[in-house]
Amino acid sequence: MSFFAINDGVLHAESVALTSVAEHFGTPAYVYSRAAIESSWQQFDSALKNQSHLICYAVKANSNIAVLNILARLGSGFDIVSAGELHRVLEAGGDPAKVVFSGVGKTVSEMQFALEKNIKCFNVESANELTRLNAVAAEMNRQAPVSLRVNPDVDANTHPYISTGLKENKFGIAFESAKDVYLQAAAMEHINIVGVDCHIGSQITELSPFRDALERVLILVDELAEENIHLTHLDIGGGLGINYQGETPPSAEDYAGAIMESLKGREMELIMEPGRSIVGNAGVLITTVEYLNETPYHNFAVVDAAMNDLIRPSLYSGWHDITRIFSDTDAAEKEYDVVGPVCETGDFLGKNRTLKLAQGDLLAIHSAGAYGFTMASNYNSRPRIPEIMVDGAIMHEIRKRESWGDLINGESLLPD
Numbered sequence: 553m554s555f556f557a558i559n560d561g562v563l564h565a566e567s568v569a570l571t572s573v574a575e576h577f578g579t580p581a582y583v584y585s586r587a588a589i590e591s592s593w594q595q596f597d598s599a600l601k602n603q604s605h606l607i608c609y610a611v612k613a614n615s616n617i618a619v620l621n622i623l624a625r626l627g628s629g630f631d632i633v634s635a636g637e638l639h640r641v642l643e644a645g646g647d648p649a650k651v652v653f654s655g656v657g658k659t660v661s662e663m664q665f666a667l668e669k670n671i672k673c674f675n676v677e678s679a680n681e682l683t684r685l686n687a688v689a690a691e692m693n694r695q696a697p698v699s700l701r702v703n704p705d706v707d708a709n710t711h712p713y714i715s716t717g718l719k720e721n722k723f724g725i726a727f728e729s730a731k732d733v734y735l736q737a738a739a740m741e742h743i744n745i746v747g748v749d750c751h752i753g754s755q756i757t758e759l760s761p762f763r764d765a766l767e768r769v770l771i772l773v774d775e776l777a778e779e780n781i782h783l784t785h786l787d788i789g790g791g792l793g794i795n796y797q798g799e800t801p802p803s804a805e806d807y808a809g810a811i812m813e814s815l816k817g818r819e820m821e822l823i824m825e826p827g828r829s830i831v832g833n834a835g836v837l838i839t840t841v842e843y844l845n846e847t848p849y850h851n852f853a854v855v856d857a858a859m860n861d862l863i864r865p866s867l868y869s870g871w872h873d874i875t876r877i878f879s880d881t882d883a884a885e886k887e888y889d890v891v892g893p894v895c896e897t898g899d900f901l902g903k904n905r906t907l908k909l910a911q912g913d914l915l916a917i918h919s920a921g922a923y924g925f926t927m928a929s930n931y932n933s934r935p936r937i938p939e940i941m942v943d944g945a946i947m948h949e950i951r952k953r954e955s956w957g958d959l960i961n962g963e964s965l966l967p968d
C-alpha cells in the first residue's frame with residue numbers, strides 16, 4: 553500500500569494533505585510517513601521470523617533522531633559509519649548492543665567511543681584497522697567484537713558510485729586475503745572474532761548479486777571453521793533497491809527468502825543493514841514553483857528546492873518522480889527541466905518532465921526519504937530545510953528549518 557496517495561485531488565501523506573504541510577511549515581520541506589517507515593521495517597522483520605536475525609538499519613540513509621527512535625521502538629539495531637551516528641542512535645534511545653560499526657576510516661577516538669558504549673560489533677575493513685583496534689582495545693582493557701568486511705568481488709549492476717563490492721572498490725578486505733586476516737585477528741589478544749560481513753552496493757534490483765556474494769562468503773565461513781574459527785553471525789549488508797522509476801526490485805520477503813535459502817542448515821545469526829529500502833519511499837520533498845522560464849530552447853521550472861537539499865539527481869543521475877501536489881491551473885502540458893536556484897548547471901531535480909504547471913504550484917519530489925536530508929548542505933548559504941513526520945492525521949516537526957543564525961553558527965571574524 554502507498555502511504556502517499558491522492559485524495560480529493562490533493563496528494564496526502566497518510567491522512568495529512570501536503571498542502572497543509574506547506575501552509576504550516578513552508579517549502580521546501582521533507583515529509584516522511586511514520587507508517588511507511590514502520591511498515592518497511594516490519595516487512596523485513598516478518599520475512600525473517602523463522603531465522604535468528606537482527607535488522608541493523610543503516611543510519612546514513614536518514615539519520616533524524618525521530619526516525620531512529622521509531623525504529624528503536626520496534627526493536628531495530630543500527631549500522632553506523634561514524635561516532636556521530638552512534639551519538640544519534642544513543643540520543644534516539646537505540647540499544648548500543650544492537651549497533652554494528654562499518655566504514656573504512658575509523659579513528660582512534662571513534663573506536664574508543666564505540667568500545668565504551670559496548671557496541672555489538674566492529675565491521676573491520678582492513679588489516680591495519682584491525683591492528684589499530686586491537687591496540688585501542690588493549691589500552692582500554694577491553695575485547696573488541698569484530699567481524700571482517702570482506703569484498704566478495706561481485707558486480708551489483710548498479711551505478712558505479714554506489715557499487716562497493718568489486719575488487720577495485722575501496723571497501724572491505726580482498727576475498728583472497730580474508731582468511732589470512734582472520735588468522736591474524738585470532739592471534740590478537742584484544743580482538744574477539746564474532747562474525748563476517750559484506751556489503752556490495754546500493755539500489756540493487758535483482759537477487760543474483762546477493763546470492764553470489766553470500767555463496768562466496770559461506771565458502772570463507774567453512775574455511776575458517778576448519779581453522780577452528782567459528783563465526784556466530786553473518787552480516788549480508790544492505791543495498792536492496794527501491795522503485796524510483798518503474799524498477800521492480802525484489803520484495804523484502806523474496807530477498808530474505810533467497811538469503812535464508814542459501815543459509816539453510818547453518819546456525820548463524822543473520823544481520824541485515826537495509827537503509828534505502830526502509831526509508832526511501834517513505835518520504836517526499838515538497839517544493840514550490842517560483843518561476844516558469846520558457847526559453848526558445850527549453851522550458852525551465854525554477855523551484856525553491858535545489859541540489860543542496862537533494863543531491864541525488866546531480867551526484868548520481870538519480871531519478872525522482874515529480875508530480876503536482878495540487879493545482880487549479882489549466883495550463884498546457886509541456887516538457888520542463890525542474891531546476892533549483894543554485895548557481896550550478898548541475899543543479900536540477902528532474903529533466904524533461906511532462907507537467908502542467910503554473911507559477912506558485914506545489915510539487916512533490918518522490919522517493920526522497922533516503923539520502924535526501926542526510927546529504928544536504930548549506931551550499932549557496934541556503935539554510936537546511938525542515939523535516940516533518942506525519943503520523944496518521946498529525947504532523948510533527950522533527951527538525952526545524954535552519955535560520956540565518958544557524959548558517960554562520962561557529963564562524964567568527966578576525967580581530968581588528
Ligand SMILES: *Cc1c(COP(=O)(O)O)cnc(C)c1O
Pocket residue numbers: 610612613631633654655751753754755789790791792825826827828829922
Ligand atoms: C550504505 C550502507 C548500507 C545501506 O545501504 P542501502 O543501499 O541504503 O540499503 C548498509 N551497510 C553499509 C556498510 C553501508 O555503507
